[in-house]
Amino acid sequence: MASQVTVFVENRPGRLSKVTRVLADNDINIRAITISDMGEYGLINIITTDPDRAEKVLGDKGFTVTRKQVVGVLMEDKPGALANIAEFLNSKEINVSNAYGFILKEGTRAVMILEVEDFNTVEKVLKKGGFHTLTKDELHNL
Amino acid sequence: MDDRYWDREVETAGRAELEKLQVELLNKTIGRARNSAFYKGRLPDRIGSLSKMSEIPFTTKQDLRDSFPMGMVAVPKEDLVRLHSSSGTTGRATVVYHTKNDIEGWAELCARSMYMTGMRREDVFQNMMGYGLFTGGLGLHYGAERLGALTIPASSGNSKRQIRLMCDFGTTSLHITPSYALHLHTVFEEEGVDPRRDLSLRIAFLGAEPYSEGTRKKIEKLYGLKAFNSYGLSEMNGPGVAFECTYQDGMHVWEDSFLLEVIDPRTGESLSDGEEGELVFTSLRREGMPIIRYRTGDIAAVYRKPCPCGRMHRRISRIKGRSDDMLIIKGVNIYPMQVEKVLMDIPEVGNNYLIEVDKVDYLDTLIVKIEVRPDTFHGQIRELENLKKRITELLRTEILIHPRVVLVEPNSLPPSEGKAVRVVDRRENL
Numbered sequence: 322m323a324s325q326v327t328v329f330v331e332n333r334p335g336r337l338s339k340v341t342r343v344l345a346d347n348d349i350n351i352r353a354i355t356i357s358d359m360g361e362y363g364l365i366n367i368i369t370t371d372p373d374r375a376e377k378v379l380g381d382k383g384f385t386v387t388r389k390q391v392v393g394v395l396m397e398d399k400p401g402a403l404a405n406i407a408e409f410l411n412s413k414e415i416n417v418s419n420a421y422g423f424i425l426k427e428g429t430r431a432v433m434i435l436e437v438e439d440f441n442t443v444e445k446v447l448k449k450g451g452f453h454t455l456t457k458d459e460l461h462n463l
Numbered sequence: 464m465d466d467r468y469w470d471r472e473v474e475t476a477g478r479a480e481l482e483k484l485q486v487e488l489l490n491k492t493i494g495r496a497r498n499s500a501f502y503k504g505r506l507p508d509r510i511g512s513l514s515k516m517s518e519i520p521f522t523t524k525q526d527l528r529d530s531f532p533m534g535m536v537a538v539p540k541e542d543l544v545r546l547h548s549s550s551g552t553t554g555r556a557t558v559v560y561h562t563k564n565d566i567e568g569w570a571e572l573c574a575r576s577m578y579m580t581g582m583r584r585e586d587v588f589q590n591m592m593g594y595g596l597f598t599g600g601l602g603l604h605y606g607a608e609r610l611g612a613l614t615i616p617a618s619s620g621n622s623k624r625q626i627r628l629m630c631d632f633g634t635t636s637l638h639i640t641p642s643y644a645l646h647l648h649t650v651f652e653e654e655g656v657d658p659r660r661d662l663s664l665r666i667a668f669l670g671a672e673p674y675s676e677g678t679r680k681k682i683e684k685l686y687g688l689k690a691f692n693s694y695g696l697s698e699m700n701g702p703g704v705a706f707e708c709t710y711q712d713g714m715h716v717w718e719d720s721f722l723l724e725v726i727d728p729r730t731g732e733s734l735s736d737g738e739e740g741e742l743v744f745t746s747l748r749r750e751g752m753p754i755i756r757y758r759t760g761d762i763a764a765v766y767r768k769p770c771p772c773g774r775m776h777r778r779i780s781r782i783k784g785r786s787d788d789m790l791i792i793k794g795v796n797i798y799p800m801q802v803e804k805v806l807m808d809i810p811e812v813g814n815n816y817l818i819e820v821d822k823v824d825y826l827d828t829l830i831v832k833i834e835v836r837p838d839t840f841h842g843q844i845r846e847l848e849n850l851k852k853r854i855t856e857l858l859r860t861e862i863l864i865h866p867r868v869v870l871v872e873p874n875s876l877p878p879s880e881g882k883a884v885r886v887v888d889r890r891e892n893l
Contacts, residue, residue, distance in 0.1 A: 327842030389842045
């Protein structure tokens, strides 16, 4: 099971740079990052090489931070790969609250991160459907 | 024998009887007060009836400060046996002096108050209020001893020892601030002691801070006891001015010892029973430092309706706010305490909030800033938006104004300890 670090930030200048600087100073690499902007505030979602430490160092710096279980799906980097996943989820009536992806260094594969309510079930359903979902370690070592 | 009353004659006296007693005691008080530098030349010779009270000028907190140190003392210094003083965080301290009779009268009122809630000689009373210049600790201490209960002068702080004392001595009644009661419960959990199962608690006196009915219910449930509201102010001794009876529906003001009036804080005119206004008290039995028509700044309503407990002493509602804190927003009177009570009842909020009043596009706007703390944050936008909605709705019901709730990062608001500034009115800067 993959996990994402989510940080609550007020929407004012310098917050993103502060968060990312804390991670940089602790030698934590960011694989992917998205921001859910709610106007006055936002949530920064981060996939890192070391979510445990990322959560701790951000918490130590006074940030409101939490860990969220997410589903990471490995896919080919080619047209239609994401459509396949999306159609499959749709056929199983699975609702996705947030999704974002990144391409792996080798250039042939990509990872899709899915925020869903019942991540355990979704992961099982995806596996059954022949999709490769990533464990924490797999995600870490990519 | 009817053991419901500590002092049956006084407690069940009829209104006419009480008012006759008040006029008599008021005139005695006027006579004594004239001996003080402050009241000399300030009072009429005699007051024929309570309807003539408005002939006497008010006494204010500023008057007390200006009379520092002994301008209101009405007896020779050697007759005084105790003084209590305010913390004096703003301006000069206010000091109240007591003779031996004053201390005894005060203890008697506290005993009567505690007895009214059901406390008896068999009870073990743990007093967790600070002793010292603050009146809360010593007031109920003397009251409990006069009542005959075994009294543990635990004072405040040291949670583990408080729990130890409760276990060792079978404490049945507590005097505690509501916020400390809530905090202490988390220590109980750490210590593996269940107050409902392992202790014999049955009564708690909650005081010294504003709190809501919801908080009272919560404390009653957590500890398995009955919690009682009380009202007092150091200018009128301290605790023991008004207390709830077992019906827990408003606090009976001991009108044989305090003359109560309610006034419009702006005009100073008397209001009728049931109308909300500023409470004004006159001490009726005090010798050392009588205070006449003291403006408390506390806003509440007074009820004359007979109480099923049989006491005719009028009841006051919870204190709604302080007249000097009142905000007028969009023409509506709002007391920060009203907002405070709503917020304190929301677990995700607790003490982490700031109230701001500002003009946005020429309109008064009430902004409530809430810190999002790690322990209640789960990374869900829906959860945060629901919290905002819930706070908005609860506040709208209480103050009839639609507030703007803003979520902020932790530690961006002033700290909650002590007398932190919780209200910022930015309209003044325009």
